[in-house]
Amino acid sequence: MSLNRRFFIKSAFASTVLPVFTGCSINPATDRASFTAFYSIKDEIELGKEEHPKILQNFGGIYNDTKLQSYVDSIGKSLVGHTEFLEYPYSFTILNTPIVNALALPAGRVYITRGLLTLANNEAEMAGVLGHELGHVNARHITERLSQGKLTKYGLMAIGLIGGAKVAPYMDVAQFGMAAYLKAFSRKQEFEADKLGVRYMSKAGYDSKAMVSFLETLKEHSALQARMMGLPAGSIDKFDFMSTHPRTVKRVEAAIKASGEHSSSSCVLARNEYLKRINHMAFGQSRGEGTIKDKKFIHSAMRFEFTVPAGFTIHNEADKVSAVHDNGSAIIFDVSERTKSYDVTSYLRKEWLENKPISHIEDYHIDGFDSSSAMSKGEMNNKKVDIRFFAIDGGEQTVFRFTQITPEHKTMAMAESLKASARSFRRISAEEAAKVKPARLYIRKTNYSDSIANLSKSLPFKDFNEDFFRVLNNMKPDERLEIGKTIKIIQ
Template sequence: MLNGVQTGAGAQGRNWLRLCASLLALGLASCASVVDNDPPGTQAVRATPTALPADAPRVIAPPNADERESARVLAVYGGAYRDAKLERYLDDLVQRLAAQSDRPDIPYKLTVLNASSINAFALPSGRLFVTRGLLALANDDAEIAAVIAHEMAHVSARHAQARANAERNTQLVSGVGDMLHNTSLATSSQGSLAAFSRQQELAADEIGIRTIAKAAFDPYGASRFLTSMRRQVEARGRPSTPDFLSTHPSTPERIAKANEEASQFGSPGSGEHDKFGYLSVIDGLTYGEDPSQGFVQGRIFWQPRLAFTFTAPPSFTLDNTPQAILGVDGNGRALRLDTVKTKDGQSLSAYLGSGWISGVDTGSISTLSINGNEAATALARGQDWSFRLYAIRFDGDVYRLILAARNLDASTDALFQQTANSFRRMTSDEQRNVHPEHIDIVTVRTGDTLQSLASRMVEPQDQLDNFMVLNGFDSNTQLRPGDRVKIVAQ
């Protein structure tokens, strides 16, 4: 698996957000009990990019483990990104690489995930996944071929299956460690798994480079893409808590080894590295968050498909995940917005007191109207967190807004109530004016500079750095009229 680097807001802030949100989720889970007619878990407020037609056949349950895992990947990463031209291009690339792989008999199939993060996955069956964020970072066909061949190598070398087995063993050990309150045991087992993964990644790099060289691609495509990922990490900031890079080879190490391996097959540029054709096929690729899944703009969350918006309290950072909208402020406060199914005919006040979370002060339950929408609110207290709970009925769905604080004083509660009161229907103009950011391929003209082209990026901050990372440039890059470059447009 390639490094999971987030595009968009700073990775350090996102990592802290996810950590705090996980703590919030644990706090909820420790005191939650689902009633019979309240389904375990909640629905996401995001939406898959393409809805199935009404007469499409419904799969009741995936028939095997591979189908289940594939469905899980799609659910976590926003579903499949559909672009017929792009899919044909990548399928041709997959077949060309498969013919030169160690296991040409495996029926490899690639799916583009509708996610802005930079990542790729492989299942033991040969199902491959790349995110559109990864496609946006690559700059020629040799680079994306290196990514695909790397994932194929995980399959042919049976890394995917070995990793799954190792993770199951680790989970068993961690469970025993938890029961015995022996955290060092669990940490040790996780360290062993991390070392195993490092060996897998380096082996997959080596096999993948050999494969792209046999398929007549530039073998240095791997090191170029790894270099772009390295610059992406440097530009966004390394998270302070453990992340993917902490359990896999450092990018400089991988770059050095990739260059060493590539040198066995020729000099840089000795194989195919079609930049013009690759950039043509990703022209118009959605960049960043997909508005159809909802998107974050500062403290505001917009969901144009479902036509609602809300604003988090000051200093909060929001993250739009497939399961929920999560938010933290770094000062012991957090929020979660999701949807939930309730019993037929159940009132919102009855739902809040139904036992899905213990510690509810039933005397605090009250009904209200939020911008014309039926709602109910209550207070709940756990061991470490106190909660202000809201259930809001909007267009037939029930939205659950959970706001948490380690110290829920009057001023914090007032901020939480302001957040709930900001939940409203988007206006028609707001819905019409939402457009996704996308990759725009432009041709360099005489007089263009890195700075002048970067100024056309829709992002207002760090334009030059983002432009250079996106295009694999550095400060010494010389532009030539006729070159093609990527900018982010709207």
Template structure:
């Protein structure tokens, strides 16, 4: 087809599509371009859910799950789209996060549940996530990014830490989810969070208070707490704005709005806190996995993130990263072939070796640029092309893939670090690491009047964890606590 006639055809086709795809948004009431039907939204949710669960796992707490189902269904009934088949899940991650997928799928991490201090905070964030679904934010994001063919399917209060475009490229190759929305979408969902939580009887001012907790978490960097993505408004600004929204709503709709602090505190008593040692943990510069019985070093000052399906770590400058996953295949050769095919790799070097007595296969490769249907092949800049060093290691009836990645320009400087990590993959036999128990949040009754610091110290919390516990409780160290008040402490 001639180039000029093709462009004319494309313009006519897109114009026709936009004319027929206009629909009224259920939240705003405005007519807008809609490139995703309700059936398509539901299909996306159904297709995405298994990947979410495989990546993060479900957290088994029947009381908490029943509570989330009850409040979610009540809120769905008062939402702008009550007929969607909503489903609610608690995922097994310590990260403070909540996100939604089109079609009615809503996920809270156990990490965010541990940081709520009353039912009203929970309800506000739940309304925020349902708001992403009712306002069709995924469909509107698809519309705005039609020509770049970027599918955005989630909206998080917080999202896993992003360490540069290098790791994003491999994440796309590994099929992970991109959980981004615009600032306007986030603000609109804050409005809906206030509205929906208020309609089921909760004081939405508490939702604003939770943004104060998020701000403190974002300022406490360098731990297992993710940074805010650039698409999210500043949590301090959201604190002020949500408080005003709640005040305005309550002035127009006078009622007795509930907080229910003690009820929620008792509900989360005993919830797991931080990393689940059974899934692996980082300590003193090493990643240990007790159940799978292996260990390997984590480079100094690198940040890490763990999940049931993979372990990621990256330099703070974002120029290099490593990811550990299970490889597909019953042999090293089969695993290598599957990897090259699935990640569209152009292999530069490869060879077999042994790592601490374990058979291994090493590949140096580049990820080939993906060509969208109907697009001409573009030349990839060799300096920014993603280069990957992969060590496939056969250990205890499984094959692990340890990827080191950087741009072509930075790969040689990073390769020594990648190699040092991979070549120190070895068996784990230390009883202290193998038998490590998870930390949990326990709800205790304050034995005395005093400052928060004095109360939790009297309850046995070490002095170096008072600030951490203060964030968990939404309190400052010098805040006054009265005798009999329920407080959260961290212990094994």
């Protein structure tokens, strides 16, 4: 959550682009008929322009490091010359989020997250990801999906709310996590993107085997994430690259073969160059956005914290913090402003919920601040839900807000822990805030006194620190630490 307080996200792809019928045509990248009806190249460019700010808002904005940005851009541009659609206005952006993913919009806007850059171990691995995204762009997969009406339906997933219509856009995004961009591509589309990606990276001189090595790292990382969250093996976070780009080593190897690129001159890995570039890169959440510590969310710049109940997983997004439970419950926290000089109770009834039917209005003091809560009923994803709203007076015109959603049959069981969660909200002192330091990634050479146990001590994953260190450095579970090896550490 950034300091940018008010931002209402429009449903993804609620496009104002006027459709032009272009029908089926043979795509030069895939050599097959591609159903991209309604979207011409010009439309794609418009769509990209329109969706760009939404991507930034939902994925932490642009990572503020011009040197690293221009490095990634230069690698991306070195691949672009080998693509089929040279008329697209390509751009490459690092998103300031620890989420591990990469995505692209029609017409060549490619995004790669800071979280993904953290895991890569050489330039070729990054080039492989950019190449894969350029593959989706040139095969016009996103446009294809859009033309089939699938994306639009997903993006506009119906959430009918009885009362509190104003919170609907938040819930849409919180529950489905920018579903339109994060929907998994099909196996066939992944194969095409890999084949094209291999072609682009090989022509630019990179060793295409890096696609396989990085897939191994991504696989290990998503498996570790599942273990950390106590989820069954094989479950993948929906925000993760492995979920939106489902691939297997076998299929990527087949794509390398099918690409017909066997040139022995394509062998650049550029490990040292890459590691040098990502040295000092931010790790995890950044200071202006707040930090997640297990079940606690701390915003050191805005000076507050709160805790979510057991079973919830916190996601820090650009304009809000959301926490989702496996049983379909969700918590959304955000900061808003009172436009009138209401007290919190009037604000909640008249401004936030705009006189919609509510019940169970209760007034509290939370951390000494006037607070008010009320309940309403709604529908989410065709299921009946109860919604509890909390407004906490943040002084002047600021209001801190919790929206807690529970499936009807879970409301009773969840009520106490959710109330306690809202009541855990408290302002923190300047000293407490100063203690929350954003972590950074550093590159250094190992020496004789290093051990994996020591080097991974500063990681925030407790029992999983050593496992994470191995994933970070692409080390097998039984691999021993070599002296004099360049490694990544987090401090």
